[in-house]
Amino acid sequence: MSELEKMINIPASAAVNVFGQFDEYVQAIERTLHVDIIARDENVKVIGEETNVRSAVEVLNNLVTLNNRGNQITRQNVDYALSLVLENKQSDMMLEIDSDTIARTIAGRPIKPKTLGQKEYVDMIRDNMVTFGIGPAGTGKTYLAMAMAITAFKNNEVNRIILTRPAIEAGEKLGFLPGDLQSKVDPYLRPLYDALYQIMGAESFTANMEKGLIEVAPLAYMRGRTLDNAFIILDEAQNTTPAQMKMFLTRIGFGSKVVVTGDMTQKDLPFNTQSGLEVAIKVLSRVDGIAFAKLTNKDVVRHPLVQKIVKAYENYEEKLEKKKKAPKNRAFKK
Numbered sequence: 001m002s003e004l005e006k007m008i009n010i011p012a013s014a015a016v017n018v019f020g021q022f023d024e025y026v027q028a029i030e031r032t033l034h035v036d037i038i039a040r041d042e043n044v045k046v047i048g049e050e051t052n053v054r055s056a057v058e059v060l061n062n063l064v065t066l067n068n069r070g071n072q073i074t075r076q077n078v079d080y081a082l083s084l085v086l087e088n089k090q091s092d093m094m095l096e097i098d099s100d101t102i103a104r105t106i107a108g109r110p111i112k113p114k115t116l117g118q119k120e121y122v123d124m125i126r127d128n129m130v131t132f133g134i135g136p137a138g139t140g141k142t143y144l145a146m147a148m149a150i151t152a153f154k155n156n157e158v159n160r161i162i163l164t165r166p167a168i169e170a171g172e173k174l175g176f177l178p179g180d181l182q183s184k185v186d187p188y189l190r191p192l193y194d195a196l197y198q199i200m201g202a203e204s205f206t207a208n209m210e211k212g213l214i215e216v217a218p219l220a221y222m223r224g225r226t227l228d229n230a231f232i233i234l235d236e237a238q239n240t241t242p243a244q245m246k247m248f249l250t251r252i253g254f255g256s257k258v259v260v261t262g263d264m265t266q267k268d269l270p271f272n273t274q275s276g277l278e279v280a281i282k283v284l285s286r287v288d289g290i291a292f293a294k295l296t297n298k299d300v301v302r303h304p305l306v307q308k309i310v311k312a313y314e315n316y317e318e319k320l321e322k323k324k325k326a327p328k329n330r331a332f333k334k
Helices: 014-017 019-032 050-068 075-086 095-099 117-127 139-154 181-201 204-210 242-249 276-284 302-323
Strands: 005-008 036-041 043-050 128-132 160-165 214-216 230-234 257-262 291-296
Touching: 005 050, 014 019, 014 050, 019 036, 019 050, 019 075, 043 050, 050 075, 050 095, 075 095, 095 117, 117 128, 117 139, 117 291, 128 139, 128 276, 139 160, 139 230, 139 257, 160 181, 181 204, 204 214, 214 230, 214 257, 242 276, 257 276
Parallel strands: 128 257, 128 291, 160 214, 160 230, 230 257
Antiparallel strands: 005 043, 036 043
């Protein structure tokens, strides 16, 4: 294939953000697409095979557009832009994803989906009464659901937010915890508090919690209630039993929206106990008004190493499954 040289202009004001610290992002593009990128002032020359050069230019142009929209470009943005061009996805797909601002943190930082999977997940929440967000750690399942809940609350689409998760120990026995009932359950619900503080602010959260407009409670507290005009999030749903999941889903009242999040690879249930999330996926997959967003390691938006860890575990578990299913050779004695 013929070699191509292409020149593009990247303003000096954008270069630091687009190139990364010590040109980290440029080096990642060069390694992945097998091109050479040479910057002279605001002129950037891309050299390599024609197809690769066009892909590299596309990635760089998308990163410049993200910069112009006020984004702080991260390694995740670069890696995802590269994955899209390698999969021959539409060049404007990343920019379309970035245009969807769900909410803003208390510091003013926009909260947006960062991958195609996350964008589909957010759209499902908008369009359906019940949405299941299923995927590995770091895919933004809970955080995006929380942002959607706070936006709906601020827009008066719902009267209150209810956040719940099963109070189950993650593979270790914590013994008797000191304090009152709230003190005992708070450690299990801390990740939900963290997201609320970041998006809503501690003062606003505390004021609304005191009024009963925001409720953070263990799943057991949901029994016997009917939840109308509420945005309800069930987190860590892989740790529910089938009975708990059925109990939770039958609490839904009029004007409510529900998001159930979980990661089937991180169950903390006792051995041989079936997960309520696993059963719900089988039972409810064809029910109208219920959507299932299945996020993958490509949707991980934490440190790039987390994506590699998730992928490594997926590969390991796939090999174990193949070993289990493989027929065993039996030696027969004559």
